[in-house]
Amino acid sequence: MTVTAFETGPGASASGPAIVSLNRISKTFSNGTVALKEMSLDIREGEFLTLLGPSGCGKSTVLRIITSLTGPTTGRIDWPLESASQEEHELSFVFQEPTLMPWATVFGNVWLPLRLKGISKKAAHDRVMEALEMVGLEAFSDSYPRELSGGMKMRVSIARALVTKPKVLLMDEPFAALDEITRFKLNNDLLQLWETFGWTVVFVTHSVFESVYLSNRIVVMAARPGRVVNDMPVDAPYPRGEEFRTSGVYADYCRTVSQALHAAMDANDHL
Amino acid sequence: MTIATDQNRALIEAGTDAVPLDPAELRKARSAQIERIGRWVLPVVILVLSVILWDRICVWNEIPHYIVPRPGLVLDALIQDWPILSQALLNTLRITFGALMIATFGGLALAILFTQSKWIEISFFPFAVILQVTPIVAIAPLIFIYVDSVEAGLLICAWIVAFFPVLSNTTLGLNSADHNLRNLFQMYGATRWQTLRYLRLPAAMPYFLGGLRIAGGLSLIGAIVAEFVAGSAGSGSGLANQILEAGYRLNIPRMFAALILISVTGILIFLTMNLVSHLLLRKWHESALKQES
Ligand SMILES: Nc1ncnc2c1ncn2[C@@H]1O[C@H](COP(=O)(O)OP(=O)(O)O)[C@@H](O)[C@H]1O
Ligand SMILES: [Mg+2]
Numbered sequence: 001m002t003v004t005a006f007e008t009g010p011g012a013s014a015s016g017p018a019i020v021s022l023n024r025i026s027k028t029f030s031n032g033t034v035a036l037k038e039m040s041l042d043i044r045e046g047e048f049l050t051l052l053g054p055s056g057c058g059k060s061t062v063l064r065i066i067t068s069l070t071g072p073t074t075g076r077i078d079w080p081l082e083s084a085s086q087e088e089h090e091l092s093f094v095f096q097e098p099t100l101m102p103w104a105t106v107f108g109n110v111w112l113p114l115r116l117k118g119i120s121k122k123a124a125h126d127r128v129m130e131a132l133e134m135v136g137l138e139a140f141s142d143s144y145p146r147e148l149s150g151g152m153k154m155r156v157s158i159a160r161a162l163v164t165k166p167k168v169l170l171m172d173e174p175f176a177a178l179d180e181i182t183r184f185k186l187n188n189d190l191l192q193l194w195e196t197f198g199w200t201v202v203f204v205t206h207s208v209f210e211s212v213y214l215s216n217r218i219v220v221m222a223a224r225p226g227r228v229v230n231d232m233p234v235d236a237p238y239p240r241g242e243e244f245r246t247s248g249v250y251a252d253y254c255r256t257v258s259q260a261l262h263a264a265m266d267a268n269d270h271l
Numbered sequence: 272m273t274i275a276t277d278q279n280r281a282l283i284e285a286g287t288d289a290v291p292l293d294p295a296e297l298r299k300a301r302s303a304q305i306e307r308i309g310r311w312v313l314p315v316v317i318l319v320l321s322v323i324l325w326d327r328i329c330v331w332n333e334i335p336h337y338i339v340p341r342p343g344l345v346l347d348a349l350i351q352d353w354p355i356l357s358q359a360l361l362n363t364l365r366i367t368f369g370a371l372m373i374a375t376f377g378g379l380a381l382a383i384l385f386t387q388s389k390w391i392e393i394s395f396f397p398f399a400v401i402l403q404v405t406p407i408v409a410i411a412p413l414i415f416i417y418v419d420s421v422e423a424g425l426l427i428c429a430w431i432v433a434f435f436p437v438l439s440n441t442t443l444g445l446n447s448a449d450h451n452l453r454n455l456f457q458m459y460g461a462t463r464w465q466t467l468r469y470l471r472l473p474a475a476m477p478y479f480l481g482g483l484r485i486a487g488g489l490s491l492i493g494a495i496v497a498e499f500v501a502g503s504a505g506s507g508s509g510l511a512n513q514i515l516e517a518g519y520r521l522n523i524p525r526m527f528a529a530l531i532l533i534s535v536t537g538i539l540i541f542l543t544m545n546l547v548s549h550l551l552l553r554k555w556h557e558s559a560l561k562q563e564s
Contacts, residue, residue: 067458093458099451102555103473115469116459144555164459 016045018080019168019200020066025075027061027226035061037225038075043168045081048194048201050215052208052257054265058226059204063170066202067093091168092161096176098153100145100160106132107141110160124163131163132156134193151182158190168200176205187214188241195238208261212253213245220257222264229267230260340524345531348524356513356525360532363509366422366494367536370429374486377430378437379479383467385438386445403435407493411500425497432493436485444478445471477556480548487540495533 020043027036035058043049051059064070065077079089092113100109110131114124132138135155145153154174161169175183191214194201205211211218212234220230234253236244244250292300322342328334329341336344349356381399385392411428418424448470456466498511510529517525552559 069454069458093455095451095455097451099449099455101452101470101473103476112455112469113459116456116461116465146555 016047018042018078019045021078021080022062022065023076023078025062025065025072025077027058027065027070028073034225036065036072037227039227041219041228041231043200043202045167045200046198047217048191048203048215049217049219050211051202051204051219051221052206052211052261053221053226054223054261055206057221057223057264059221060172061226063093063172063202063204066168066170067091089168090164090166091170092164092166094157094161094169094171094174096173098145098150098157100153100156102145104144105141106137106143106145106148106156109145109156110163112160113164127163128159131159134162135159135189149182150178151186154178154186155189162193166199168202171201171203173204173206175210176207183210190214191238191240208254208258212250212257213240218257220260220264222267229264232257232260337521337523340527344524345527348522349528349531352525352528356510356528356532359508359510359513359529360536363491363494363498363511363533364536366425366429366498366509367491367540369426370433370493371487371490373426373430374433374437374490375483378434378482378486379441381434381438382441382445382475385442386471387463392442399435399438402431407432407496408500411497414497415501421501424501425494428497428500429490429493432496433486433490436489437479437482440478440482440485441475444475447478448474477552477558480544480551484541484544484548487544488537491533491537491540 022039022041022043025036025039026034028034039058039062041062051062053059061070065072082089101112104112107128110128111121111124114127115121129138129141132141135158137152137155137159140148140152145156148156158174175186178186187210201215203211203214216234216236216238218230218232218234219228220232221227222229236249236253325339326342329336329339340348381395385396407428410431411424414427415421415424418427445467452470453466456470461469494509495511498509499515502512502515510533513529514526517523517529549559
């Protein structure tokens with residue numbers, strides 16, 4: 001294997017300073033499952049980071065800890081770029097399922113994060129429509145979720161995450177349930193938005209191809225206990241398109257990442 | 272997109288220009304239409320047939336009218352006794368809807384209280400179950416001893432019968448909000464009130480309406496049963512009392528007339544609840560959507 005564990009390549013360091021810093025995070029659930037053990041990770045401002053690993057290695061748990069939905073058993077999370085007084089971190093979350101409210105229109109669903117902050121429908125209108133335009137759904141603001149296709153529902157879910165203008169976007173296998181053609185389309189649109197707005201993205205997937213296509217840094221995790229086993233840059237320039245998907249560089253990266261993933265899974269066979 | 276659908280419609284309207292449906296689809300369309308008509312026609316036909324049969328049985332077996340009256344006699348009673356019966360009907364309706372109101376809002380409020388704290392639910396849910404499983408005819412005499420006002424007693428009885436489905440269904444509904452959506456609300460720092468207002472109550476709506484549909488019928492049953500137990504006479508008396516009184520006088524046609532009024536009331540309550548439920552849910556809930564395959 002060409003890439004050694006915990007190596008920090010030049011491509012990765014091209015991004016800014018750490019925006020989220022996980023320091024020796026461990027998480028043990030009350031039933032005794034050790035989901036994470038001594039995991040350290042600096043997520044740098046502006047990078048597109050993918051967490052890649054087999055099912056059950058603790059990827060979702062990492063995201064839930066970053067959002068404070070659950071606390072770490074031991075270890076610390078720092079937000080070095082934020083003042084200590086800041087109560088809410090400017091982050092958004094996209095689930096694997098669209099997770100829309102079926103009783104609300106597309107507009108109502110995207111309005112939700114603002115509504116919870118006490119912003120009226122009228123005051124939120126422009127921002128909601130702006131977010132819907134970003135995902136190309138401005139014409140569907142009055143539709144109900146049941147009237148939309150799977151890909152469109154996912155777009156609504158992304159618009160809802162974008163409406164608060166987050167700095168960090170956490171995505172937990174957002175496209176895993178979609179067909180491949182829709183997934184490619186959403187991959188491209190997501191990349192385009194990321195290049196325009198420069199958020200920090202933490203993207204969880206178990207697809208090697210998706211991780212290489214999207215990200216400029218891939219963190220490979222292993223299970224039982226969940227930990228980082230590899231941290232590698234993807235030094236291909238953006239914008240990436242079909243020519244990247246069919247290039248030799250892409251294939252090489254896929255092979256390397258795939259080997260790293262298999263090494264991570266093999267590590268468990270000895271346990 | 273609108274252009275495409277307009278074209279489709281034009282094609283269908285033009286008929287001959289459209290691609291003809293294959294036999295299987297045609298058969299499907301025809302059977303759907305037959306079902307639509309049958310849904311209304313069949314129950315009416317069966318009803319009319321059974322009334323005719325009832326009449327014929329009375330004639331063929333020479334059953335005297337003070338045992339089983341012929342349908343015509345019942346109709347006469349309905350028309351002639353209408354001043355008395357309509358007053359009784361109004362009284363019964365007042366109790367029924369009063370109880371339904373209290374059951375609805377009481378059940379809803381209790382369900383919300385239950386979901387705010389697990390401990391409240393654990394402490395008080397057994398009481399709700401006890402009230403539910405004890406037959407109302409067994410409790411009613413006690414209630415009429417302790418409560419002076421007959422009307423209040425009737426309301427309490429009907430309420431006891433009707434509130435449980437609202438309570439248990441709504442509690443279930445409030446707890447059934449999507450797990451990820453709850454996480455999302457938590458992530459955006461939603462207050463307890465916001466989570467209730469924007470997430471749990473809408474999610475509970477189909478369950479609540481299901482409970483309401485049952486409660487509607489039960490409050491009528493509760494009102495009638497309580498009145499039988501109370502045996503109240505006078506100006507406040509309802510349909511159950513008409514049945515009792517007519518029974519003492521062997522005025523069987525009037526008994527039947529009162530019985531029919533009760534049934535019709537129950538059917539109307541059921542249909543109203545269905546309509547309300549459909550109107551509130553048709554935009555988004557599976558149960559109210561037209562089947563499309
Ligand atoms: N609430 C929980 N209680 C107990 N165990 C859990 C809980 N959530 C996750 N786990 C366990 O922790 C491990 C990591 O889970 P998760 O972070 O969901 O993995 P991934 O997202 O990588 O598939 C799994 O073994 C899972 O069974
Ligand atoms: Mg997961």
